[in-house]
Amino acid sequence: MVLHFILLLITTYFLGLSRSQLQVGFYDTTCPNAEAIVAGVVRDAAASDPNTAPVLLRLHFHDCFVEGCEGSILIDNGLETDERRAFGHQGVGGFEIIERAKSQLEAECPGTVSCADIVALAARDAVVVAKGPFYDVETGRRDGVVSNITLADGMPDVGESVLSLKDKFFQKGLNEKDLVLLSAAHTIGTAACFFMGQRLYTFPAEGGSDPSINPVLLPELKSTCPQNGDVNARLPIDRGSAETFDAQILQNIRSGFAVLQSDASLYQDEATRSVVDSYFVPFGPSFEADFGSSMVRMGRIGALTGTQGTIRRTCAAAFK
Numbered sequence: 098m099v100l101h102f103i104l105l106l107i108t109t110y111f112l113g114l115s116r117s118q119l120q121v122g123f124y125d126t127t128c129p130n131a132e133a134i135v136a137g138v139v140r141d142a143a144a145s146d147p148n149t150a151p152v153l154l155r156l157h158f159h160d161c162f163v164e165g166c167e168g169s170i171l172i173d174n175g176l177e178t179d180e181r182r183a184f185g186h187q188g189v190g191g192f193e194i195i196e197r198a199k200s201q202l203e204a205e206c207p208g209t210v211s212c213a214d215i216v217a218l219a220a221r222d223a224v225v226v227a228k229g230p231f232y233d234v235e236t237g238r239r240d241g242v243v244s245n246i247t248l249a250d251g252m253p254d255v256g257e258s259v260l261s262l263k264d265k266f267f268q269k270g271l272n273e274k275d276l277v278l279l280s281a282a283h284t285i286g287t288a289a290c291f292f293m294g295q296r297l298y299t300f301p302a303e304g305g306s307d308p309s310i311n312p313v314l315l316p317e318l319k320s321t322c323p324q325n326g327d328v329n330a331r332l333p334i335d336r337g338s339a340e341t342f343d344a345q346i347l348q349n350i351r352s353g354f355a356v357l358q359s360d361a362s363l364y365q366d367e368a369t370r371s372v373v374d375s376y377f378v379p380f381g382p383s384f385e386a387d388f389g390s391s392m393v394r395m396g397r398i399g400a401l402t403g404t405q406g407t408i409r410r411t412c413a414a415a416f417k
């Protein structure tokens with residue numbers, strides 16, 4: 098009798114523990130259709146808008162790098178000081194897709210699935226839509242309530258040195274390998290000319306362009322993004338393969354065809370260069386598998402679990 102009671106205590110304790118950690122299938126009993134619902138919403142959105150996959154993949158990164166993966170980027174208090182309006186989040190979107198998934202989840206299992214988890218799942222489903230690898234996403238994140246534009250000041254910037262990029266990733270518990278693999282998310286999507294000005298026209302001084310740009314690529318970039326032209330014009334980040342998730346981005350980085358300066362810089366640092374090169378060694382590591390592992394690692398940054406944070410009912414509303 099006493100023994101039973103103790104066993105019961107121990108089991109409840111460990112069950113409790115396991116509910117307070119990120120784990121694959123966190124909603125298996127509380128909301129069994131959660132992952133299917135998110136995947137369906139992402140697939141539907143992608144069918145009508147080709148920008149869906151890149152925008153959702155990027156959203157997870159921008160969520161995780163400010164206050165951790167806790168959905169603060171989704172909060173819209175209608176204030177100039179909202180985190181989502183930060184300069185470093187320029188071009189980030191997909192909020193309405195996350196909100197659509199959230200409202201379906203609230204109808205099916207109210208107050209159960211966090212916005213932060215929806216963002217993490219949607220990023221994976223976006224990769225799958227773009228023909229990339231399926232990887233298991235850990236869930237069990239809870240939502241933050243603080244949205245503060247100042248906290249986004251440290252977002253990695255396209256014009257930053259590779260040393261500084263490495264440092265920012267180290268600070269989040271990520272390493273050089275993660276930096277390369279996660280930057281390879283640029284295998285899909287587009288960038289605004291806004292982010293190209295420095296690399297094309299003032300590198301390092303007025304009139305100069307980044308010498309690491311392949312001479313075949315330079316005139317292409319300049320023709321889409323002329324000096325003093327439309328900063329909102331967009332160009333594919335992964336030249337030749339912007340719709341498909343594949344290792345072409347790494348090949349482009351090796352051969353001077355990287356479009357973003359931050360990607361190009363990965364080939365100028367010994368540690369990151371050797372990570373890039375490792376994917377071109379016969380019988381070497383799998384880019385797809387390693388990408389999935391790095392996404393899982395990114396998804397752990399500053400995650401709130403257990404009794405921390407909250408489950409928001411509307412992803413844009415901190416306290417509703």
Ligand code: HEM
Binds near residue numbers: 150283
């Ligand atoms: C290493 C630091 C990084 C820098 C400096 C950087 C910078 C940028 C810039 C400047 C753009 C263009 C945005 C626009 O014009 O709308 C962009 C797009 C994108 N980024 Fe990154 N990024 C970084 C890391 C990441 C990571 C870690 C991910 C995801 C794992 C990611 C995913 C994407 C995607 C998918 C796009 C395309 C978005 C679209 O087509 O709307 N980036 N990034």
Ligand SMILES: *[C@@H]1O[C@H](CO)[C@@H](O)[C@H](O)[C@H]1NC(C)=O
Binds near residue numbers: 245246247248
């Ligand atoms: C935002 O964060 C900064 C830096 O941590 C802090 O100084 C500031 O008081 C915060 N603002 C608000 C409104 O909480």
